[in-house]
Amino acid sequence: MNINFTAWWFRAKNILRWPLQHTLVSNNVANHSFECTIVAHMIAVIDKEIFNHQNTDPNYVGMLAAFHEGAEVAGCGDINSVAKNYDEETRLAIKRLESLFEEKLLNALPKHLRATYHPLIVQDKTNRAVRLAKCADDFCAYLEASKEMRLGNLEFATAMKGIHDSKILLWCEEFEAAQYFYDHCLAGFNDDFDQLHNESN
Numbered sequence: 001m002n003i004n005f006t007a008w009w010f011r012a013k014n015i016l017r018w019p020l021q022h023t024l025v026s027n028n029v030a031n032h033s034f035e036c037t038i039v040a041h042m043i044a045v046i047d048k049e050i051f052n053h054q055n056t057d058p059n060y061v062g063m064l065a066a067f068h069e070g071a072e073v074a075g076c077g078d079i080n081s082v083a084k085n086y087d088e089e090t091r092l093a094i095k096r097l098e099s100l101f102e103e104k105l106l107n108a109l110p111k112h113l114r115a116t117y118h119p120l121i122v123q124d125k126t127n128r129a130v131r132l133a134k135c136a137d138d139f140c141a142y143l144e145a146s147k148e149m150r151l152g153n154l155e156f157a158t159a160m161k162g163i164h165d166s167k168i169l170l171w172c173e174e175f176e177a178a179q180y181f182y183d184h185c186l187a188g189f190n191d192d193f194d195q196l197h198n199e200s201n
Helices: 005-009 029-049 058-066 072-074 088-106 113-121 128-150 154-174 176-182 193-199
Strands: none
Touching: 005 072, 029 058, 029 128, 029 176, 058 113, 058 128, 072 088, 072 128, 088 113, 128 154, 154 176
16 A cells, blocks of 8 residues: 555645735744644653653653644645634534544554554543643744734734633643743744844853
């Protein structure tokens, strides 16, 4: 059989994020997934090394973040949050649709490889590692909106505030590591290259 699983992921760069909003800097699912992986790994390292959650595996949390957009990659695309949460019936229908595309992605693997990838693609939203990865996902969405605002794109004012108030603050309540990341890591995203270089010396 042809194993098309990896080929699907290489198409992630074709899926634009924030498709209904005017963006000054375009982003896609490949970029977003990479950024989520970096942030998730950092938050998990903080969780383990600073707050002593020794069962946290930063490498696993990072891979959960890397694969968290499986449904989008397999053909579902980036469905905006307004549509996803239009009402409960719509929310459940979209969850069902996403599940179908996750299964489609897994079926692009031979059966003896699926067990390894299943928890990375069909993620258990109650699992602590998955929640850490989801926390990173929301931080990255907040940083994307912040970047657009920093560049003067007021199109993202409502999104930035909404993500901050309804998601980031809640993650900071749930995870000490999220609060630590918020307090110590976010400021650097406002710096230019020279500032980052000078602060690292």
